[in-house]
Amino acid sequence: MxxxxxxxxxxxxxxxxxxxxxxxxxxxxxxxxxxxxxxxxxxxxxxxxxxxxxxxxxxxxxxxxxxxxxxxxxxGNMTYTFLVLMWLTFAAQLVVRAAFDYELMQTLFVLRPYYPEYVWTWVTSVFAHGGLYHIVGNSIVIFFFGPLVERYVGSRNFAILFLVSGALAGLSQIAIQIVELNTITPLTGGVLGASGAALAILGVLTILNPDLKVYLYFILPVPIWVLAGGYAIFSIFFIGTGGGGNVAHMAHLVGLAIGLAYGQYIKQNRNVSAPNRLEFGGGGGPGGPGGRRRF
Known part of the structure; x- marks a missing residue:
């Protein structure tokens, strides 16, 4: 252990x-x-x-x-630090939008295909969210799964995983949108949300213990590999069909792939294993992060 x-x-x-x-x-x-x-x-x-x-x-x-x-x-507390930063960033979004305008809010917090050179949005977009339901969904997943991954990889590596997977997930999403620029104007398009990082966390746990029981919507117990596989299939389907509405499916897929790869690296190079169940409130957590939003 x-x-x-x-x-x-x-x-x-x-x-x-x-x-x-x-x-x-x-x-x-x-x-x-x-x-x-x-x-x-x-x-x-x-x-x-x-x-x-x-x-x-x-x-x-x-x-x-x-x-x-x-x-x-x-x-040992990077998970909760990131959660606090997410909610502070969400509050800052509301303040900037109310006190100034929507365009400034996007410039500060949204990673957009027309402005990839705004490098600060590579990070701020990970902590920003498109609405209350969006941030609550991601917060629940990070709260339950994040401490488990942080415990096994250490706080520093967890912070790197969170930031790198979140940024790369967002960049991969706007890469697709850049291809579609003929239908996107400078005032539309873009991505924000921590679900790429959340899926990376899910991917690590899937490799360390694929049979870890997760309570989908706090009710239905399913192995974590089923949840991860379902997200992968769901994302690939909508990427292939060009659908999915405002959900950034490429960001989800890239985040999950990074987590799976890092989990495999840990499993091969360290003698670690994840618990058989989550240890928060009697065990079990919700299924899947809230969708990373695209604008």
């Missing part, structure tokens, strides 16, 4: 779960003049003198990244 270090955010086996048994960047902040943490068996860990590679790199960052620093809260 993997263990998550609360000091550096890494994931380790039982033999290396303690900070003194791996290159934990948090050790530099402990008052340990006598080398209490030095096990005597691992030269890579320095109790009183010397620094590890991880520590020397952390020293170059002008922020206290150690166990007691300002970033300590985020280790």
């Amino acid at each position: 993997p263990y998550n270090c609360r000091h550096c955010g890494g994931t380790f086996c039982a033999d290396h779960r303690l900070p003194e048994n791996h290159d934990c960047t948090g050790l530099q902040d402990w008052n340990d003049p006598q080398g209490v943490f030095d096990s005597g068996f691992d030269d890579s860990v320095n109790g009183g003198g010397g620094t590890s590679k991880a520590s020397s790199l952390a020293d170059k960052i002008p922020i206290n990244t150690g166990a007691g620093g300002p970033l300590a809260y985020f280790r």
Whole structure:
């Protein structure tokens, strides 16, 4: 069973779960003049003198990244941090639209095929959403599934997975829209929402434990592989037929593919496994993220 270090955010086996048994960047902040943490068996860990590679790199960052620093809260809590950012971004969308205009809101938060050079929207569009139902659907999925993935890959890798999969999912969607530019004007088209990242999270869990029971709409228990496969088939069908309304099916498919690939990488390179059921409120979570919206 993997263990998550609360000091550096890494994931380790039982033999290396303690900070003194791996290159934990948090050790530099402990008052340990006598080398209490030095096990005597691992030269890579320095109790009183010397620094590890991880520590020397952390020293170059002008922020206290150690166990007691300002970033300590985020280790093990990136899922909830992203959820808060999603809702703050959604509130900012409403404020900007009400106080200024719809065009400014799109410029700040919507990834659009006419303006791919607005690189900030590669990230802001992941946290922005097209409506209350949209953000609630994605929030539920991330809340239930996100902590499981974060626990097994570590907070840093989870943050990278979330941001990269979300951005690439959005870019893949506008790539399709660019092909269709003859029917899209500068004031239409675009994509926003965290469902690409949510599908990536779903994909990781599908590989780690395909039989994980998920309660579809909190009622019907189905294996997570059925849910993931259903989303893949659903997305491929609508991409092929050009339908799907305002749902960004290519973003869903790309996010899921990234999650499946990363899950396979983890499974091949680490000895980890996911639980047989979700452990929130007696187990079970909802089925599938809210659709990533296209405009």
